[in-house]
Amino acid sequence: MPPASGRVPPALKCLIASVTVLSLLASPSVATAASQSQRGERTGCSNATLPPSPVDSSEVPPPGEPTPDPLPVPDEPLGGDRMGECGLVAPPQAPPPPREVGAAGWIVAELGSGDVLAARNPHGRYRPASVIKVLTALVAVRELEMSDTITATRADAAIEGSSVGLEPGVTYTVRQVLTGLILQSGNDAAHALARELGGRRETVRLMNGLARRLDATDTRAATVSGLDGPGMSTSAYDMALILRAAMNNAEFAEIASTRRAELPTPPGQPPLRIASDSDVALNYPGGLFGKTGFTDDARHTRVVAAERGGHRLVAVLLRGEHRPVDMSEQATALLDHGFRLTERRRVGELVTRRTTTSTTPDTRRTEESPRQAAGSEDPRGLPPVVGFLGTLLLAALAVLTAVVVYRRRTR
Structure with a gap:
């Protein structure tokens, strides 16, 4: 627990912020988008994620239907x-x-x-x-x-x-x-x-x-x-x-x-x-x-x-x-x-x-x-729910451990 003054030590603040960021990045949608962006930059291929732009309206979705997201790009290219x-x-x-x-x-x-x-x-x-x-x-x-x-x-x-x-x-x-x-x-x-x-x-x-x-x-x-x-x-x-x-x-x-x-x-x-x-x-x-x-x-x-x-x-x-x-x-x-x-x-x-x-x-x-x-998997090969809940549990354990350590040191 923090001291009675309500002030949280900088080290603990940093830890909590880091865990929060990691939890967000562990979300399948965020992780997939970031991973795809990095892979696109790394390969430098103009069509690594999408075909060239269409020349007509044949790919416009019907009214009320969303435009499909690009297919995920594997971490490693299949085939070598x-x-x-x-x-x-x-x-x-x-x-x-x-x-x-x-x-x-x-x-x-x-x-x-x-x-x-x-x-x-x-x-x-x-x-x-x-x-x-x-x-x-x-x-x-x-x-x-x-x-x-x-x-x-x-x-x-x-x-x-x-x-x-x-x-x-x-x-x-x-x-x-x-x-x-x-x-x-x-x-x-x-x-x-x-x-x-x-x-x-x-x-x-x-x-x-x-x-x-x-x-x-x-x-x-x-x-x-x-x-x-x-x-x-x-x-x-x-x-x-x-x-x-x-x-x-x-x-x-x-x-x-x-x-x-x-x-x-x-x-x-x-x-x-x-x-x-x-x-x-x-x-x-x-x-x-x-x-x-x-x-x-x-x-x-x-x-x-x-x-x-x-x-x-x-x-x-x-x-x-x-x-x-x-x-x-x-x-x-x-x-x-x-x-x-x-x-x-x-x-x-x-x-x-x-x-x-x-x-x-x-x-x-x-x-x-x-x-x-x-359903679609996250970049680590886990189903979305399993991967996300697992990351949240790890984050909670990290925060709890940090709080316990801090209390022992203040005592």
């Missing part, structure tokens, strides 16, 4: 220290990357081992456009049976953006709708799958839950199709991580290997013939997969994969332009570069701490991970 670099990340004395590859963020990695062979700003946050459909499709193959049926609606056919050509009133299997999603990037197919999964909001929730379980910490879906929306972001590293998980799913891999297909049409009409819209998937030697994307805010995006000499590589390009050459040529040049680097030292790895993929088809999965169920 070099994955936190902003510029070119390459093995020592490696040949330079192709000059024609002008994407703001890119990566080339081994699908099997997960070794990252080279990258540029791998954790830089950009918008995915339609390449996020890889995540949409992975959710669908995990949650739905391929033989289930979906009857297309007028709302499916009227959806904005690219379309595979689903006809209202025509019934398709889930596999056929997924084929249209992957081969021709059909937004109508994404809309139909989202209806089957419980609606747009539920599907976005499932997508973001799966991204968290894969440790895709730069990724937040706002739409099921890749159209820009509030808070939408990903990174080259994350998209490589997501495609690796998808290609380890037998159902996804089988559909991804399809180059041409036929879809049902109304009675009396010939089948609808579709083909992959990826030049890499169609024409690159050993091409395994190709997904294209574009929006005004995202610019051009690509996710491609190919196999050569026993190596299966994924290449991701985000925020690119059709210059100095077409984006398909940039993607093939990056794959060629990756195959030249396969015997060199890796610069990082695709890491998933909570493995949820397998080489066999997944059954329906609706469970949430412990992290998802508990």
